[in-house]
Amino acid sequence: MLKPAKKPKKKVANASSLVQYAVQGIEEKKGSEIVCINLKKIPNNACDYFLICEGTSRPHVQAIAGSVEEFVKKSTGERPWHVEGLENGEWVLMDYIDVAVHIFQPEARNHYNLENLWADAEIKRINEEVKPIIIKNMKKKKSSTVKKAVKKIVKKVVKKKAASKKSKTKRRK
Numbered sequence: 001m002l003k004p005a006k007k008p009k010k011k012v013a014n015a016s017s018l019v020q021y022a023v024q025g026i027e028e029k030k031g032s033e034i035v036c037i038n039l040k041k042i043p044n045n046a047c048d049y050f051l052i053c054e055g056t057s058r059p060h061v062q063a064i065a066g067s068v069e070e071f072v073k074k075s076t077g078e079r080p081w082h083v084e085g086l087e088n089g090e091w092v093l094m095d096y097i098d099v100a101v102h103i104f105q106p107e108a109r110n111h112y113n114l115e116n117l118w119a120d121a122e123i124k125r126i127n128e129e130v131k132p133i134i135i136k137n138m139k140k141k142k143s144s145t146v147k148k149a150v151k152k153i154v155k156k157v158v159k160k161k162a163a164s165k166k167s168k169t170k171r172r173k
Contacts, residue, residue, distance in 0.1 A: 015048040015098035018072060022094075022101050023126060025071035026053045031064045031103065034126040037118050048098045052114055054106055058089030064103050065092045072096070 019036055026034055031053040039045035055061035065086060072078050082095040090108045094101040102114060115123060 018076060018078060018096055018099045019049050019051055021072045021075040022051050022068045022096075022099065024075075025068035026051075026064055026103075028071065029055075029060070029064045029067040031055055033109075035115060036124045036126060037115065038122040038124070039118065042118070042121050047095075047100050050100050050102060050114065050118065052102045052104070052109070054104050054109055055089075057105065061089045061092055061103050061105060062086060065094060065101075068094060068101055068103075 023034060023036075032055075034051070034053045037050040037052070038048070039050060040048050053064065055064045065083070069080060069083075072080075078096060080094045080101075081097050082093075084093040084095075085091050090105050091112070092101075092103040094103070104112070
């Protein structure tokens with residue numbers, strides 16, 4: 001009697017695609033200050049990538065962690081090897097072996113300052129406000145004018161942020 005064939009295991013995602021899906025999970029729950037640190041060229045590194053972001057409160061940090069897990073699982077079939085700090089919610093570490101996702105509350109992030117610990121690595125800030133606009137404009141314009149369009153968009157975003165900070169400080173007074 002023949003045994004039924006085993007279902008093939010899902011292909012294990014590479015680290016860069018896992019980072020991409022984790023960023024989508026962070027953005028889904030409005031995580032902010034997203035930074036990706038590429039540690040591949042660092043000798044004796046802990047993993048290939050650190051992905052760092054912020055949530056505003058314990059429930060927000062927990063929601064971001066849940067969203068990251070959901071997006072990565074749905075897209076790649078991967079689950080975190082280990083999750084630490086979920087109950088406390090000040091700093092959640094999600095270990096996917098090649099990718100470590102750090103979700104902080106602002107005070108904890110400032111205290112531990114991981115970006116400066118890995119200052120010799122390639123650090124990329126991911127700005128969720130600019131990215132969709134740039135992609136939209138790249139489709140419409142030729143590559144020679146894309147740089148100009150990106151500069152205009154970035155200036156607008158910076159002005160918006162500055163204006164919103166001013167209005168917040170006025171409201172506090």
